Amino acid sequence: MMAEDIFKIRSISQFHELVGLEKPKHPLISIIDVSKVKLDNKWLGKRFSSSLYTIALKDASCAFEYGRNHYDFNEGVMIFTGPDQVMKSNQEQPVTPINGWMIYFHPDLIRNTSLGAYIENYSFFSYDVHEALHLSDEEQTLVTDIMKMIRQEVKERIDNHSQRVIVSSLELLLNLCTRFYERQFNTRTAKNKDIxxxxxxxxxxxxQxxxxxEIGQPSIQYCADELHLSPNYLSDLLKKETGRSAKDHINDFVVDKAKTLLLGSTDSIGEIAYSLGYNYPHYFSRFFKSKTGFTPQEYRIQN
Structure with missing residues (x-):
């Protein structure tokens, strides 16, 4: 496999085989002791993606790459990844064991459940690793207890109730992590205001x-890249701090500039539209009315 290739993990069984673990107890979910994961040296430096969701708690130093960035954590953090995200096994991984656990589950586990319908709303599955969730000791104990409950269910009780119990436990875990992220946003208010x-x-x-x-409104991805954040994290942070998402901030900025140009210049509606990145003035008029309740011409006349 060439270094630039991305190795695709498509199942729980394939992942177990890759990291040297015995066959999984359940075909769609696995709870793994991180200290027991042994990756053959031939995979170090290679890039991976998987069809799986991952929830990981690591409470010791770990070093790895995500995208093009290198991260080294020295405290307990939770990391979430969704299907098709790319990670890299770093050659600088420590020799001493990393303590912690990982839950891997396939989308089929939650398909046709309330969690399956809602999981896209847990935006932290798309956060970058440097936006990981940092837990207090009490929070760490709480999420680990839920993990143990899921592990016990997978290990001993595969019956007609198993999927419901496992999925509801995963949902509880994710809802708690949503609360903990909100706490993290609150405790980093000064940094958030700076963002x-x-x-x-x-x-x-x-x-300016x-x-x-020249190229129209900036995308959320553009803004996030410039601020060295993931799009979802940026939007969630802004929403928490101001009540408005990243898209709202972009739209509000364009509306504010439009109002200034409408009242402070004699430019035509078309000229103003072009200066704000709209190739077709009627698109600008439709956008402006959706945000203000007035067409640009009506706003100019009434003010």
Missing amino acids: VSQMESLLKDYY SGKLA
Whole structure:
């Protein structure tokens, strides 16, 4: 396999085989003791993606790469990944065992359940690793107790009730992690306010540089990349801090600029539309009315 290739893990069984574990007790979910994972040296430095969801708690130093970035954690953190995300086994992994656990589960486990219908709303599955959830000792104990309950169910009780019990336990775990992330946002208020200010400055610079007129509104991905965050984390952080998502911030900025141009210049509606990145003035008019309740012309006349 060439270094630039991405190795695809498609099942729980395939993952167990890859890391040297015995066959899984359940075909769609596995709970793994991280200290027992042994990856053959031939896989170090290779990139992986999987069809699985992962929830991991690691309470000792671990080093690895995610995307193009390297991370080294020295405290208990929870990391979440969704299907098709790419990770890399780092050659600088420590010789001493890493303590912790990982839950891997296939989307088929939650298909046709309430969790399956809702799981896309747990945006932290798309956070970057450096946006991991840092837990208190009490929180760490709580999530580990739920993990143990799931592990016991997988190990001893595969019956007609197993899937319901396992899925409801996963849902409880994820709901608690949503609460813990909200606590993390709250305890990092100063840093979060700085991100809000950076977002505002980014949008101003984008407009002043002429990019808005040249290439249109910035995407959430563009803003996130500029601020070194994942799109979901940026939007969640802004939502928590201001009540408005990243998309809301972008839209509000464009509306504010439109209002300024409508009242502070004699430019035509078409010229203003073009300066705000709209190739077709009627798209701009439709957008403006959806946000203000007025067409651009009505707003100009009434003000």
